[in-house]
Amino acid sequence: MMDFESILREHGLKSTPQRSVILSQIYDSGHIDIEQLHKRVIGIIKIPLGTLYRALTELSTVGILTAISINGLKTHYEISKPSHAHLVCDECGSICDVEYNASNLLENIDLRSFQIKSTMLMAHGVCVKCKR
C-alpha cells in the first residue's frame, strides 16, 4: 500500500480523494488505459471522464505517472518506476514488465550527441498464455 497522499504533496499537488483512488487503481493494475481505469474508478468514487483525462495529464506532467504509447492499443498509464521494458502481447493485449539495464543497452548505440533523458524498450510478440 503506497502513500499516495505524500507522493502527491511532494510533487506539489493537492491530495484529493479522486487522485488517491486513481493512483491506487493504476498501482493495483500495473498498466491500464483510460477506459478500463474509468470503469474501475467509478466503482469507488464518482469521477467524470473529463476529470480523469485532466488528472492523468497532470499526474504524468509532474512525473508520478508514466504514459506508455503502444501501437494498436490506447495509451496506458503506470506508476513511474525505474526503466523497464514492456512486452506487449499482440494476441491478448497484455503487457508484461521486465527489467533491463539502460546503460548497458545504450553502450552499443551511437547517440550522436543526443542527450538522453529516458529510454523505453518495447517488444511485441506472443505471451506464454497465448502461445499455447
Added chain:
Amino acid sequence: MMDFESILREHGLKSTPQRSVILSQIYDSGHIDIEQLHKRVIGIIKIPLGTLYRALTELSTVGILTAISINGLKTHYEISKPSHAHLVCDECGSICDVEYNASNLLENIDLRSFQIKSTMLMAHGVCVKCKR
C-alpha cells in the same frame, strides 16, 4: 527513388497513384504524422483525410509501413526497415534514427518465454540542435 509500385503488388495491394504518393512522401520525410503527411500529399494529389487514414492502416497492416506511437506526439509512420531506435527530442519533436542490434540487446533480458516478434527502442531527450 524506390519502386513503390512493385512493393505494393508484392504485398498483395493494388498500385494506385494515391498510395504511391503517400509512400514517396513518407519516404522523403523519414517519419511523419498524419496531419503533416496530409498537408504534403494534397499538394500533389487529392486525397481526403478519411482515405489517408484508411491507406495508412492498410499499408501498416501488410507491413510496408510501421506505425510509431510516441508519448506526447501523434502516431508517426515510416517505411518499414530493420530494427532501429528512435531518439525523440522533447524540445522540437524531431525524431532521429540510430541503428542497434536487437539480439545483443535482448541477450541481457529475461523474456520469460515471451515470443518476440519485434522490438522498439525509443529514447526521449534533447537533440543536438536544441542543446545548441
Added chain:
DNA sequence: ATAATTGCAAATTTTTTGCAGGTTC
C-alpha cells in the same frame, strides 16, 4: 482565505464507416 481541483456540459479533434462510383489487373 485562497488557490487548486472537481463536475458538468459543450466544443473540438481524431478516427472510423457505409456506400456509390471509379480504377486496376
Added chain:
DNA sequence: GAACCTGCAAAAAATTTGCAATTAT
C-alpha cells in the same frame, strides 16, 4: 469483368476546454 480503391459525407470515438461550485491547505 471482378475485385479492389477512392471520394464523400456522416457518424462515432476520443480528448479538451470554460466556468461555477467545491475542497484542500
